Amino acid sequence: MARLVCARCGREADRLIRGLCPSCFAEVYGVARIPGVLRGEVCRYCGSVRIAGRWVPAGSFEAAIDAVVRWQASKARPVEPLVEARLASWEALSKPDWRTRVALNLEGRTAEGVVVRARVPVVVQLKPSICPTCKTRVSGEYDTVLQLRGGDPGALERLAVEALTEAGVEGDTVDLIKSKDGVDVYFTHRGAASRLVRILKRRGLVETVGRAEEYVGLTSTGRRTRKTLIVRVRL
Ligand SMILES: [Zn+2]
Numbered sequence: 001m002a003r004l005v006c007a008r009c010g011r012e013a014d015r016l017i018r019g020l021c022p023s024c025f026a027e028v029y030g031v032a033r034i035p036g037v038l039r040g041e042v043c044r045y046c047g048s049v050r051i052a053g054r055w056v057p058a059g060s061f062e063a064a065i066d067a068v069v070r071w072q073a074s075k076a077r078p079v080e081p082l083v084e085a086r087l088a089s090w091e092a093l094s095k096p097d098w099r100t101r102v103a104l105n106l107e108g109r110t111a112e113g114v115v116v117r118a119r120v121p122v123v124v125q126l127k128p129s130i131c132p133t134c135k136t137r138v139s140g141e142y143d144t145v146l147q148l149r150g151g152d153p154g155a156l157e158r159l160a161v162e163a164l165t166e167a168g169v170e171g172d173t174v175d176l177i178k179s180k181d182g183v184d185v186y187f188t189h190r191g192a193a194s195r196l197v198r199i200l201k202r203r204g205l206v207e208t209v210g211r212a213e214e215y216v217g218l219t220s221t222g223r224r225t226r227k228t229l230i231v232r233v234r235l
């Protein structure tokens, strides 16, 4: 039986692909054509990720990265003469975040069944966005949004819930949404938001209060505006 020798590393191999052993082939040519940066869009309110134009639930950076990586890998064409390429697994090389370094473990196959494996470093770049569901929800019936900032979102959420109860304005609250920046509380009327701010001030937690007003249209009672209060606290 003729011995096959890899033209690159000189090792013997059962099968060669373009004159190379499978591991040299993977090093030289790779397994699949996949971009170095994989992009995705993530709803900053609910964590859903947009895949092929559809929003699918994710809820964490890991889940969003997984969805983006799988989707991109499913579209990647194998490098010739491989006839098949798939994602065997992936692992994060940096802390899962909006921008994460990831190693893809790809596995390809020739028509003769020779398996080729490659570990491909890529960057997964997620763009903060808003999904249609959250868009509808946050643009619904509210006239004031209070953005609580200046601490860990989990701690801010607990503080907001506590202060809402103490102010007795839960009934005037449309929604409370935790994001990576903090917590946004949506109120049906500004009086409720002001009461919440007073409670926080009384506790000595408020550093600054920023205000912005936005014109959102006309109603029978006049000009309709929406107020944003940016409350920076010290926890
Ligand atoms: Zn070789």
Ligand SMILES: [Zn+2]
Pocket: 043, 044, 045, 046, 047, 048, 130, 131, 132, 133, 134, 135
């Ligand atoms: Zn959403």
